[in-house]
Amino acid sequence: MRHSKRRSAAAAVAATALVLAGCSGGGDGDEVTLTYATWSDDQKPAMEAIAEAFEADHPDVDVEVQVLPWPEYWSTLQVGAAGRTAPDAFWMLADQFPAYAEGGQLLDIADAVADADVDLSAYPESVMDLYDTGDALYGLPKDFDTNAVWFNKALFDAAGVAYPDDTWTWEDARAAAQELTDADAGVWGIAAPIDRQGGYYNSIYQAGGQVIGDDGKAAIDTPEAVAGIEFWTRMQADGSSPTLQQLSDTEAVQMFMDGKVAMYFSGSFWAQRLYGDEALRPNVGVAPLPMGEQRASMISGILNAGYAGSEHPEELAEFLIFASGEEAARLQGESGAVLPAYDGTQQTWLDAMPEFDLQVFVDAVEYSVPLPIAGNAAEWTGLETEYLAPAWNGEQTAAEAAAAYNAAIDEVLAE
C-alpha cells in the first residue's frame, strides 16, 4: 500500500516535470522559438508577415508575434525582464530606452550587424541618435514618425480660408485658427492640448530653443523656448482651441475626426486611422508645420530590440536585423500602418494612401529633431501638466510656467 502511494506520487512528480519541460522546450528537437512583443493591433498583420518571411529563410526558427495592450506593455516588459521571462524581441521607445540599456537588459547586436554588413546610413540619423549609446548597438529602427498639420478641407472651405502650405508662418497659423473658429457652430480653428511630441516641443525648436540644453540641463525657460510655448498659449487665449478640459473629455484626434477642430498638429502615425474613416478621408489634408525662426519637427521611432537574457541570442540578432531590414520595411509600408525607417522604402507607405499628401512627413526628416530625452524622462515629462496647465489656462504667463517647470526638470535630472 505504502509503496504504491509512493510510486504514484513519484509518477505525478515526473508527469509534472514533463509538462513543465514541454512548456519551455518548445516541442520537437532543435526548433527555436522567438517571441516578438508589440503593442499595436493595427500593425499585427504586418508583423506576422515579417515573422513568416523570416521563418521562410530560417526553417528552424519559429517567431511568435504577441500583441500586448498598450496600458500594460511597459509594466509587463519591465516585470518580465526583472523575472527573466521577457520576450526575446520587442518594440522599444526612446524615453524607456535608457533604463533598459543602462540596466543591461538589451542584447548588443553590434557584432552581428557588422558581420551582416548592415548599412546603418539607411536609417534616419536623428532616429539613430535617439538610441545612441556609444559602442554598443541595442537594436535597429523599425519605423519613424514626424509631425505635420492635419487639416480639415471642408472646414477651411466653409470659412473661406486658404489651405495651409509650405509658405505658412506662425502668424498665418494663428490668424487662420482665429478665422476658422465659429463658437456658435462648435468649431475651433485648432486643437491646442499640452502635447510635447506633436505640439510645443516642435514650436520650441522652431523658435530656436531647446527643451534640454547642450549642457544636459533643462532649457525650457529660455526666451526662445518660452516663445515656442506661447505659440500654443496664445491659441488658447484667442479662444481658437477647445479648452484643456474639453480636450480632456474628448481627445484632440477625436475632435479632429468629428469635424470640431479644423487643424491638428500631430504625427504621421494617425494616417491609417484617418484614412480608414471613409467619410472623413476626402476632407483630410496634410501640410508642413508652420515656420517659426526655422523649420523643425520632432522625430521619434520604434526600435526593434532584443532581451539580453534570451536563450537564443544568435537567432535573435538575426531576427532583429531582418525585422528592421529592407524587406520587412516594405511589408510594413504596404500595410499602411507606419512609415518604415529603412531608406528608400517610404514610397510603399505613400502608395498605400494615395489620396493623402504624406510626402510632407518624409520631407520633415530633413529638419527633424530627436525627441529630447534625458535622465528619468518618464518622471519629468510626467510633471508637464502640473506645471504647464496654468499657462494654457491663462492663470500664469508662459514665462512663469516655463521657469517653474524648468526648475522641476532640473531637480529630477539632479537625482
Added chain:
Amino acid sequence: MTARTAPPPARRRRAGGLGPSPWWGYAMIAPAFIGLAALYLWPFLKTFAKSFMDTPAFGPGTWTGLDNYTDLLGDGDFWQAFGNSGIYTAILLLGVPIATVLAALIQQISRGRAVYRVLYFLPVVTLPVAISMVWRFIYNGDFGLLNWVLSLFGVQGQYWVADDAYAIYAIGVVGIWMSLGVNLIILGAGLQSIPPELYEASSMDGAGRVRQFFKITLPLLSPSVFLVTVLTVISALQMFDLVFVMLRSVDNTALDGSKTIVYLFYEKAFVQFDQGYGAAIAVVLLLVIMLATVLQFRLQRRWVFYD
C-alpha cells in the same frame, strides 16, 4: 484578507483523534501553503525589503534605510493621493447604507427578485473599459447625459472627469454603482437567514415596514453589514482601475490632482522605474488598511449584534 467570520469555537478532541502524528496534517496543507507562500508571502517580503532600498530600474538595489519613508512623508503628491483615496473610501462607505436599503427592498419583492439581482450584478462582470466609456459619455462636460439632465433643471453642469475639483467624486459615484452587486449578494444572504416569524409576529403587534426595518432587519443584518463595511474599506483604499481607465486618456489634465494611492504606487514603480519608493508606498498602504480594519473590529462591539 481579514477573517470573514469568527473562528469556530475550539472543540477538544481525544488525543490521537487525528491520527498517529501531526506532521501528516502539515503535509496535507503543504501544497496550499507552499502556493500561498510562493505567490503572496515571498513577494510581500521582497516588497518589504525593497522599501528600504534605492533601486535602479533593473538589478539589485542598495540599502538606504528609512530614506524612502522620510521622502514619502515630505512628498506632497503622496499626501494628495492619500487624501484622494480617503475621499473615495468615504464615498464608497455611503454605498453601504444604500446597498442595505436596496437589499431589504429587493427581499420584499415576491416575483422577479432574480432579475433585480442580475441587474445590480451586471457592472461587476462588465469590462472596465466598457464601463469607463459609458461613464465618460455620461460625465462629458459638453454633451454628456448628466449635464443635459441638469440643464433641464437649469443647473450649470461641470467637466466632471476633466476637472480635478470633481473627478474623484465623479469616480466615487461609479465606484458605488460597481460595488452594489457584490454587496447586495452578501446582504441578501444575510437577509435570508432572518426568521420570517419575527416579521409576522411584529406585524401582528402593529409594527410597520419602516419600524420592522430598523428594529428587526438592521440588528439581525448587522454582521453582514459589518462584513460589507470592512470589505468596502479594504477594496476602496486599494482603488486603482477606475482612475486608470477613466482619467488616463492622452490629454487628460484632471489626472494630476486625482491620483489615488495605488495609482501613485503604479506610477512610481512601473512608469518611473522607482520600485523602492513604490514599495514604501505599498507598505504604508498595508499599514493603513490593517489599522482601519483593526479599528473597525474594535468598534463593531458597539453596534454589531450576534445572536
